[in-house]
Structure formats: structure tokens, C-alpha cells
Amino acid sequence: MSDRLRVHLAGLAVCVGLALGLWGALAQDPFADWGGSAGLAASVNEAAITQDDLTLAIEAVASDKRNEMTQVDRDRILGRLIDEELLVQRGVEIGLVDSDNTVRKAIVNAMIASILSDAAEAEPSDEQLRSLYDESPALFSGAGRYQVSQIFLRAGPDLEARVASVTGALQAGTVFSEVKARFADPVTIDLPASALPANKLREYTGATAIAEIVRLAPGAHAGPVPVPGGAAFFKLLASEPGTPRPFDQVRGLVAAEYARRRDDIALRTYLDWLWQRAEIEAADGFTAQPEALN
Secondary structure (H helix, E strand, O other): OOHHHHHHHHHHHHHHHHHHHHHHHOOOOHHHHOOHHHHEEEEEOOEEEEHHHHHHHHHHHHOOOOOOOOHHHHHHHHHHHHHHHHHHHHHHHOOHHHHOHHHHHHHHHHHHHHHHHHHOOOOOOHHHHHHHHHHOHHHHOEOOEEEEEEEEEEOOOOHHHHHHHHHHHHHOOOOHHHHHHHHOOOOOOOOOOOOEEHHHHHHHHOHHHHHHHOOOOOOOEEEEEEEOOEEEEEEEEEEEOOEOOOHHHHHHHHHHHHHHHHHHHHHHHHHHHHHHHOOOOOOOOOOOOOOOOO
């Protein structure tokens, strides 16, 4: 078997077995979490394959098997889990995590899924959903459209000073477009010149910003508002108010928006914790800092 083929097979095995490895890695000491060896189905180079891991794998095979599961079947399944764990460990050993983008993306996706799974366990109450509905009614209204201009300020050591400069200029009565021309940083995708529904506009601005925008009267501005990569000021150029819809009619939309915000908070909180415990240095000309919730 060629080295290239070995690498690709190892990469595939890492992806297949990744969920198992990452779930175990979330505990600092898997042996302590499972009460010592009594909670383990096997130990592979001190990595734990738990009884729950084995039970889930057995149940998955049994659901597709016509005949009753035998001890030989169970032993074979445990052997397969050990195969996967060995391949995961070997993949890490030979540097697939660092060199193979497919493996890296699989790790990121598996970690995100594990982080969000706990947050998704608790269903929101009607009171929580109604509170979100009352807080942002424009998000759930029919056909409301907003035409918006923004001044984007990229994150950096001088962000606070630049925010103060923009705030001062606007408070002094300087025209928004002039302040934008003077202070704004370029953005990868700018806001469209046309009016957009609130839900579509949120894809450009983030939830925090859209909540501010929909409260504005035409001609008014808001900011600074934290957005991915920095801060922004927004001016509502024109609006077409939407038709309010009763809560019961849009409950599904409210629940989806609640889940999206909950997941954003859960993931950002976990990432902030990772940033705090890491040693991170950025190259000259770059500022490394976690994104703000939006």
C-alpha cells in the first residue's frame, strides 16, 4: 500500500471516528468521569471507549440486523471501535490534523455540534418566545423593508478612538455620508443600495444591529453597534413598515430566531473561553481578538 493511500485512508478513518474521539476529549479525565475502568468498554493508549459508546454502536448495528445479536457480534463491534480509535490516534500522530483541510473541517464541525448540543436540550418557554417577539416585532412582520447605510470600523488597537471620532462628528451635525467617506473602512460585502426585509438585512448586519435599525425613524442613525470584525454606525435612509402578524401565526419563526441567538451565544461563550486559555500572537499589521456577538 502506498504512503499516499495510507494517508488518505487514515484521513477518512479520522473523519469517521472523529465524533467518538471529540466527545471523549471534552472531559479532562474520561476515566474519572466514568468511575474508573468499570465504566469503560476498552482503553486504547489510555483513551476511553465507554460502555455508552459501545452500546450506541451495538444498537446501530442491531437496527439493521435481522438475526439476534451474539457475543461474537458485540466483540466485533468493539474491535471496530478500537480500530477507529487507533486510526484517529495515528492520524493525529502523523499530522493529519495540521495538514489535511478535510480533517480540520471535520474537527471544527464535530466540535461545534458538541458545543451546541447542550444548549439545544432545553426548549424555550412561551414566555421566552413572547419576550423575543415583543422585543423585535419587525423581524416577524410581513413585507417590512429597510434601506440602510453603514459606517464600518475594523477592529484594532485604535478602534475606541475612531468610534469616538465618528460619534463626535455625527453629534456635531456632520452629514452621515461625509463621516462615512472620512472614517469608514472598506467592507467585503457592503449593504445593498435597495431596501431589504429585516430578515434579509440581518444577514449583512447581524441580530444586534438589526434590532437597533428597525427602531429608527427614517433619517435617524444608531451606533456604535458591535458587528463581526469591529463596530458600525447605521443610518436608516428609508423604510416601508411591514404588517404586524400575531404571535401565534409566527411562533415557528420566533422559535427559529431564538434558537439561532441561543446557538450564537453558546458558541461565542465557548470560543471566548478557548481564547482566554490560549497563547495567541498575531503578525505585525494584524490584531487578533475574538469576534463580538452580533
